[in-house]
Amino acid sequence: MTSRTRLLTVAFLCLAAAESAAQSATPQRVRLGTLAPQGSSYHRILQEMGERWRTESGGKVQLTVYAGTMGSELEIVRRLRLGQLQAGALTVVGLREIDPAVSALTQIPMMFRSLEEAEWVREQLEPELAGRLADKGIVVLFWADAGWVRYFTRAPATRPDDFKKLKIFVTAGDPKQFDMMKGAGYPAVSLEYSDALTALQTGMIDAVPCPPLFSLAGQYYTVARYMPEVNWVPLAGATVMSKRFYDGLTPEARAALHAAAASIGPRFQAAGRSEGDSALAVMLRRGLSVLPLSPAVEAEWRTMAEGFYPKIRGDMVPSDMFDEVVRLVAEYRSSHPAR
Numbered sequence: 001m002t003s004r005t006r007l008l009t010v011a012f013l014c015l016a017a018a019e020s021a022a023q024s025a026t027p028q029r030v031r032l033g034t035l036a037p038q039g040s041s042y043h044r045i046l047q048e049m050g051e052r053w054r055t056e057s058g059g060k061v062q063l064t065v066y067a068g069t070m071g072s073e074l075e076i077v078r079r080l081r082l083g084q085l086q087a088g089a090l091t092v093v094g095l096r097e098i099d100p101a102v103s104a105l106t107q108i109p110m111m112f113r114s115l116e117e118a119e120w121v122r123e124q125l126e127p128e129l130a131g132r133l134a135d136k137g138i139v140v141l142f143w144a145d146a147g148w149v150r151y152f153t154r155a156p157a158t159r160p161d162d163f164k165k166l167k168i169f170v171t172a173g174d175p176k177q178f179d180m181m182k183g184a185g186y187p188a189v190s191l192e193y194s195d196a197l198t199a200l201q202t203g204m205i206d207a208v209p210c211p212p213l214f215s216l217a218g219q220y221y222t223v224a225r226y227m228p229e230v231n232w233v234p235l236a237g238a239t240v241m242s243k244r245f246y247d248g249l250t251p252e253a254r255a256a257l258h259a260a261a262a263s264i265g266p267r268f269q270a271a272g273r274s275e276g277d278s279a280l281a282v283m284l285r286r287g288l289s290v291l292p293l294s295p296a297v298e299a300e301w302r303t304m305a306e307g308f309y310p311k312i313r314g315d316m317v318p319s320d321m322f323d324e325v326v327r328l329v330a331e332y333r334s335s336h337p338a339r
Contacts, residue, residue: 027054027062028249030241033070033079034089035193037217041271043067046089046239049264056256061249063087072192073097074173080138086245091146091237093171099132104321105236106149107177108312110305111329113338115147115273118234121328125321137243141257142265146211146235147276152224153207154200158291160304166206169196176316180308193218200224211235213272216279221288228291230301239268 030053036042043065050063070076070085073094079085088094092106105122112118122143130140157163163186170178170188181188189205193214199205200223208220209232215221239261246254284290293301313322 027060028245028253030061030063030086030245031066031084032063032087032089032239033066033076033085034068035073035076035091036067036089037213038067038069040067040213040217041275042089042268045264045268045271049239049260052260052264053256056259057253061253061256072172072194080240080242083242083244085242087141087239087241089237089239091235093174095133095238095240097173098136098138099129100316101132101318101321102129103317104325105129106233107316108322108325109233109308110231110302111325112231112234113333115145115234117329117332117336118236119145120332121325122236124328125324133238133240134243139241139243139246141239141241141261142268143236143238144265144269144272145237146213146269146272148231149209149211149233149235150215150227151207151209151230151232152215152220153226153228154203154224155206156226156289156291157207158228158293159297160300163207167204169199169205169208180311180316183311184304184308196220197223211276212280212283213276216283221283221286225287226289226291229293230298232305239265 030050032046032050034042034046036046046065046067047063050065053061053063066085070079073088073090074097076085076088076090077094077097080088092102095102096107104125105118112121122145126140126143133140151157151163153163153166155166157166167187167189168181170181170190172190172192174190178188178190189199191199191205193210196205196208196210197219200208200220206224208215208224210218210220212227215224221227241257246257249257280288280290309322313319317325
């Protein structure tokens with residue numbers, strides 16, 4: 001090798017090393033999409049998680065949270081698949097687009113008697129669900145729920161038959177739910193949540209199911225001023241990351257992500273439930289009416305919900321997951337008898 005060749009080789013190696021060092025010094029940016037309202041506890045805690053990622057990764061991972069600006073959850077999932085987003089805080093509405101097994105957490109109405117029961121069942125299912133999502137290219141960072149989905153209505157309605165006179169919001173992109181409601185005699189209207197307030201104001205819909213925090217943030221309660229005391233389903237979800245992006249992180253960066261997620265996850269759930277309670281208190285002060293149910297009317301709701309189960313099992317929720325939820329609920333109740 002001539003002196004000139006040796007010099008060129010050394011120069012090339014130095015340049016490559018410099019480029020590699022520059023690349024390793026450049027932080028990897030994580031864009032996270034969520035429907036959580038800007039300024040909500042969910043938004044603030046996700047930002048705190050990002051700060052912990054940045055600190056514990058030595059500045060190698062930086063998070064930007066897009067709260068309520070990335071469209072529907074189906075759009076967030078689409079952006080995850082395209083690489084436009086690297087992470088998302090999603091409810092089951094979005095997660096089931098990745099794998100329908102996740103529907104078992106939220107799409108079996110009145111299956112659970114308490115949030116504690118629902119959370120215990122979810123914890124038993126988490127390894128299986130996380131594995132199925134990983135097979136579809138999604139890594140779960142942590143699971144949580146946002147409390148109960150309640151119905152907010154324009155007119156007083158307490159019995160299931162009352163709802164057959166109301167036009168009921170169904171999430172756009174959920175044709176099975178739409179068909180099930182219509183088939184049972186409940187007028188369903190398919191919309192995005194971003195259109196719910198206008199639809200309520202114009203009479204296009206009369207009822208919208210959502211957690212209290214969403215009703216307050218979306219101002220639905222200003223038109224739908226009645227809330228029957230029906231714990232319909234828990235709104236479960238997870239904060240997730242694209243596996244393609246995750247696999248490109250260093251082991252140190254991955255460890256930082258999981259450490260932050262393990263710490264933030266329980267707070268995310270607790271704060272969300274607390275904020276839901278606070279939202280309900282605010283709406284009550286501003287004129288929302290909560291309609292209590294007698295034991296007999298609550299039994300009517302359970303009968304109505306259980307009438308949907310043959311349609312839900314195998315169609316909306318995979319049969320094996322539906323059966324596992326039923327088994328786990330029975331197991332939980334055998335060791336936690338109702339008081």
